[in-house]
Amino acid sequence: MNFIWIWNGKKIKQYMIVVVAAFFTAGVLYVERSQITVFSPSAEATAIYKAETSEKKIALTFNISWGEEKAIPILDILKDEEINNATFFLSASWAERHPDIVERIVKDGHEIGSHGYRYENYPQWEDEKVRKDIQRAHQTLYELTNKAPKLLRPPNGNFDKRVLKIAEAQKYKLIHWSIDSKDYGNPGVEQIISNVMDNVTGGDIVLFHASDRVKQTHKALPTIIDHLKDKGYEFVSVSELITSTEADSSEIK
Structure with missing residues (x-):
């Protein structure tokens, strides 16, 4: 037993x-x-906000969601300064109303990214609503430019890990910024210049706006561009910046 x-x-x-x-x-x-x-679909939820590089390359980016008065003066300045590779993030509903300005942006050689269709905060929406907005913006911008956008900056720049996942599933790279000119608050020409120049380094993605609410960007831009040229910076599109260098990204909580 x-x-x-x-x-x-x-x-x-x-x-x-x-x-x-x-x-x-x-x-x-x-x-x-x-x-x-x-x-999913990537190991970590990340958004690109600059490129890690020792080269003096910098990307100028402009968000447009409203109005038609400020975009043309900014485009004129870029043309005068012989910059033909800025990146414009366009709200697709705005683009539908202003196809002539979209045509000018493309004609001048600039890159176009998506700023969504409706200018509302994605994190407040359900998944399917975000997905449909991205898809609608994609189709609209493709029809206007005959080129499919690959970069997305959500309306207001607001997103979370869930929104990032949806964007990645739609084959978009989500682009943030490392330098904020804070031109949207119209703080004064000298302050806008200082906001950009005080901390600029190679690989930066600089945020500007070209909507009608900004009253001082076109006044500050020539000085900013001249200062950057004097410091030896080369202007490139966001796509060129992140493909020719190692992209730096941040985890979204």
Whole structure:
């Protein structure tokens, strides 16, 4: 009887080990599945905000969502300064109303990225609504430019990990910025210049606006461009910046 009792005890221990191992494996799989759900399609949720490079390359970017008076003067300045590779993030509903300005942007050689269709905060929307807005903007900009945009800057620049996942699933790279001119608040020409020049380094993506609400950007821009040229900076599009250098990104919580 003692022999039988000892044998059963060993068997129980073996079964216990198997059961514990099974629970541990199930737990790992559950965690991994949760991680896949959170981080898919990439390992981490990231947005590009600058390029890590020792070269003096910089990307000027302009958001447009409203109006028609300020875009042309800014385009004229860029042309006078012989810059033909800025990146314009266009609200597609605005682009529909101003196809002539869109045509001018393309004709001048600038890159066009998507700024969504409706100018509202994506994080407040359900997944499907965000997805449809990105798709509608994509189709609209493609019809206007005959070129599919590949870069997305969400309305107001607002996004979270969920929005980033949706954008990546639509084959978009989500672009933020590393230098904010803060021109949207019309703080004064000298302040806009200072906001850009005080901390600029190679690989920066600079945020400007070309909507009618900005009253001082076109006044500050020539000085900013001249200062950057004097410091030896080369102007490139966002796509060129991130493909020719190692992109720097930040994790979205």
